[in-house]
Amino acid sequence: MTSHLPSALELDRRAYRHRREQRSVLLAVVSTLAFAAIVWLTVFTTPTWAVVQESFFNPEVALEALPRVWNGFLLNLQVLGLSVVTVGVFALLIAVLRTLRGPVFFPVRVLAAAYTDVFRGLPFIIVLFLFGFGLPTIADTRIPPIVLGTLCVTLTYSAYVAEVIRAGIEAVHPSQRLAARSLGLGYVQTLRRVVLPQALRKITPPLMNDFVAMQKDVGLISILGAVDAVRAAQIVTSQTYNFTPYIVAGVLFILLAIPSIRLTDWYTAKLRAREQTGSVL
Template sequence: MATFDPSTVSTVELEREKYRKSEGLKSVITSVVSALVLVAVITVSLQNSPGWQQVKLTFFNWDVFVQSIPAVGQGLLLNLQVLFFAVIGVAILGTLLALLRTSRSAVMLPLRWIAAFYTTIMRGIPMLVVLYLIGFGVPGLVTSRISPTLLGTVAVILSYSAYIAEVLRAGFNDVHPSQRAAARSLGLTNLQTIRMVVIPQALRKVAPALMNDFISMQKDVGLISTLGAVDAIRSAQIMQATTYNFTPYVTASVAFICLSVPFILLNDWYSARLRKRELNGGTV
């Protein structure tokens, strides 16, 4: 069997590789320089602004920032707790809705209509309105006190499951029918075909879109503060009322940014990986 000899690489290919490396280095240098220039322009513009010192004192006060970290951090733990259970609930409910919408069984027709109606309505209602409806409407129905954290989690699940369901439905429909037929010809049941063939392929296709929705949900979890839950946003509001300074809101924003960045980087990496595999003719 013939083996590859690196010495057989043509001179043209070596020159191309050298050219690609030089162009990549130029691109990196250009990006760094342009970023530094932009930062310098923004810094100079802010420093020369007549109201910058007052804005800096009101929104970017370092002492207040440090003072608000413990309270905001404690509230962020509640946001993480809500996010954990919301992700699980959205994944389950969104998958069920997507499966109902893609079902072709005549028996499932009423449920398919209900799923279509649900996703249409919930995607049209603002998240804040859903929180009000669940957070203040449900306690009125049962005439008893329910934890605002629980109600906020339910509202997030009901709202975002509609978006996730539509993304998953697009992924399910994008799986070629021959894949289902091949699975059934091998003796797999309909549920086994969905679980072992359709869902894995669909998730790979729509993973970047799903990650974007979950990143958006991670930010909207902060809206549970409107129901009275003492999360990071509510903690910042309490600190603002105490210090008469808006810096605690910046502290909460930094906390949410730090929470989002890993997911954003993961999404960018996975999207680039999928694009590279597609361009190379690999199996996506």
Template sequence: MVVAIASTLAFAAIVWVTVLNTPGWAQVQESFFDPATAIASFPRIWDGFLLNLQVLAISVVTVGAAALVLAILRTLRGPVFFPVRAIVAGYTDVFRGLPFIIVLYLVGFGIPTLLNERIPPVVLGVTAVTITYSAYVAEVIRAGIEAVHPSQRLAARALGLGYVQTLRRVVLPQALRKITPPLMNDFISMQKDVGLISILGAMDAVRAAQAETSLAYNFTPYVVAGILFILLAIPTIRVTDWYTERLRRREQTGSIL
């Protein structure tokens, strides 16, 4: 306890000397942490943040559904399904390697041009998030499916269960328990990336902060938007840590003598 208090005080002293006590800190505080600007810009940023939450809520469903289909197609057995597996593998390779902001540009400006009609930014944002994150999540689900021991499948088939029943009742429940922590990490990453839909013209939290910054000549609105995204991520991060620790204790219980 004493060591923890001493190290905390030492860290606080270092922060004070290297940051708070520097000549430029007053100007930084005025430009980035002005309370009056934060209060004035908060309503508009909050309205934009609700748009980010809407895109996130829809994307969670669409990404989960698309990723599950991709993972199942990737794990199909037999030579006859080789073209399907190859196409899905190519899809996941491309969109895991392609920067998300490029996908946003391609979707946001390519699809409306292709269809020659105006599409709401929310639809375009959800589409871009789904295309990108379904590739990441599909690989996580595929790894979970393949981590289930083959004897589980054989036992289920011996009991008379078909392929779909085996997948739904035996394989997926075991796989989901194993992959929940990495799935939560992907969800945290997705929470941040929905803020990039501002480049599509959506008046989300980031675009609202940009507008407020141009009016106030102050960068505090960006800090306000950042804090909202942090507050959104913290509960998920804590739940992820709790669940990971719970799984670790559960798996190590049998090894303690």
């Protein structure tokens, strides 16, 4: 067998692409260095930077605040872990109710639609006030902040996630349902074995974006009196008269979100590459 040798024209094209890639890398490095130099000259060498660094980026205060902020951050992680499960179950139920067909299910569809409209319209902080302080008042008993926080996150984000799931279910072509029913599958079996697997592949990127948003909003449970990362940072700030603990809490939330963000980008690129296979010349 004779191996295929590229033509002279193909070799010239490869050399041109290689030179263009090298030039792009060089331009990227030069522009990055130039931008870093501009930032250094306009920010870090100014007289006010020392004041900003002392108030917001103090290493000693950061080390002092880190243990307390971390202990509070663990509470945020607990609420997040519980909310992922409850939001997933409740949102799926709402989405299925919204996609039920037939006039007999009209009241159920209206209630499900009203729920999503209300909780997508209510600011999350109002939900925290209404349920975080209202429920203990009505029940006349103390409810743990982790329970109240999980409840508020579930009520709010189930509305968003339910709409994403509903959109994914309705994006599946009706022929898939008809084919499944022709094989003798019931409604639940069709939904579980045919519709949902296809829908989940389509809605995974927006679902992961909602997960990133939920990671941030669990920091608002400090309103309920929970000593989470934000409240712990507030306590240390009131003791040191320094805002560095807030930066520490913010960095923890950023580190929590970055893996999810990168995973979302990777999965979105993977789906795009699979759907556009053969379309790039």
